[in-house]
Amino acid sequence: MALAISLGRRGLGRTWPNPAVGCVITQGTRIVGRGATRPGGRPHAERVALEQAGAAARGATAYVSLEPCAHHGRTSPCCEALAAAGVARVVSAIEDPDPRVAGRGHAMLRAAGITLEVGLMADEAVAAQKGFLTRIGQGRPMLTLKLATSFDGRIATGTGESRWITGPGARHLTHALRARHDAILVGAGTVRADDPMLNVRGLGAVNQPLRLVASAALDLPLGRLADSARTLPVWLLHGPEAAIDRRAAWAEAGARLIEVPAPGGRIDPAAMMVRLGAEGLTRVFCEGGGQLAASLLAAGLVDEAVGFTAGLALGAGGRAAIGTLPDAALADHPRFRLAETRAVDGDVFHRWVRA
Structure with missing residues (x-):
């Protein structure tokens, strides 16, 4: 998760209006995929990491610095992409307060049978997402x-x-x-x-x-x-x-x-x-x-x-x-x-x- 948060920070100043997110995918102790939100806000970190992991994502754990998105934009939701890739477990640092997500991404992961853990390194993730969270929470x-x-x-x-x-x-x-x-x-x-x-x-x-x-x-x-x-x-x-x-x-x-x-x-x-x-x-x-x-x-x-x-x-x-x-x-x-x-x-x- 520390690596995921660090990867996300690298996108600060380049991903607005989207948050700068990081994702790391592991099989046991081996990292098989990593990614950060790309400049302009697309593609999201989860999709970058899944592309790198390929078939190794099946049965893997994904560490994400912010709740995976649950809404359709130019692409389908990241939570659907994680499920389709066969990821078995997702560790999410914090919930995304964006009304389009706001817990729906986590709910969709659970509904897909994926083991979900929320809150690991939450304080560090909040600090890294301060700009995005301020815009959503305070306008x-x-x-x-x-x-x-x-x-x-x-x-x-x-x-x-x-x-x-x-x-x-x-x-x-x-x-x-x-x-x-x-x-x-x-x-x-x-x-x-x-x-x-x-x-x-x-x-x-x-x-x-x-x-x-x-x-x-x-x-x-x-x-x-x-x-x-x-x-x-x-x-x-x-x-x-x-x-x-x-x-x-x-x-x-x-x-x-x-x-x-x-x-x-x-x-x-x-x-x-x-x-x-x-x-x-x-x-x-x-x-x-x-x-x-x-x-x-x-x-x-x-x-x-x-x-x-x-x-x-x-x-x-x-x-x-x-x-x-x-x-x-x-x-x-x-x-x-x-x-x-x-x-x-x-x-x-x-x-x-x-x-």
Whole structure:
């Protein structure tokens, strides 16, 4: 099961709107088939593993990191494929909460006479499926907030200089984290200041995430994002008051425009995330500035926070990593639990999970 979960994780950022599942098929102590959900969400992990196992699947045990699907799409249900292959036993980590499945896959396996065990390494499977489970359960993608700061919590000097606070090792790991998400999100200020590409670099041929920009007024320069929008998708989340000529210019460049509520001239972060969930996104990686970070934190939308802390101080004149948050008692501010920390080429990487 640990291998199945690990195989599934390799698909993170590449299988949305489907979950990234892993499957391992064994005969005794011998692995005869293994598979992960392929890019784009098809074929599912079980079918990849069954194809590799061939006739050796008969009488075998299949370890699956998520309940096999029970609904007809472009192919028949995976639980039917497992039964047809003659698999004798299925060990499933967790039930799939998708209403199209939600225990039906497990029921179909039992009805086919297959021995079923559910719950092995459930906590690890839930962690690996966090994006998919958040979309199904809350109607929005999981959100990871990333910050690269000085040790006194600044993301730039007072004049806006920020390249580079952290070192090349931290930047390389950031690109690896980007690749494990469906989309990268920034705000208008980041686009105006940095003219970023928001792609994955230095990792060879990888699936590129969507590039998302939250800008209520669409007051953005037509820079590198516009120049590359026809080859690397760009989605612009804008308010209803965005000017028609700005919409037309970005549409002409090849960007997709998505209107979301923007009360007071600011994008409603909760409505934005629900819309992204409706579009099928499961994992979003936010690298925006302090104001976008503050709005997402204030709305309770940050599921994980990853930080890179460098060994320098920029002082009170530097730009804060997080913008102004609503006044609240200390106990009412969102609390995160440290999940991981390590040194990365002289910087410190730390990952926090919402408590």
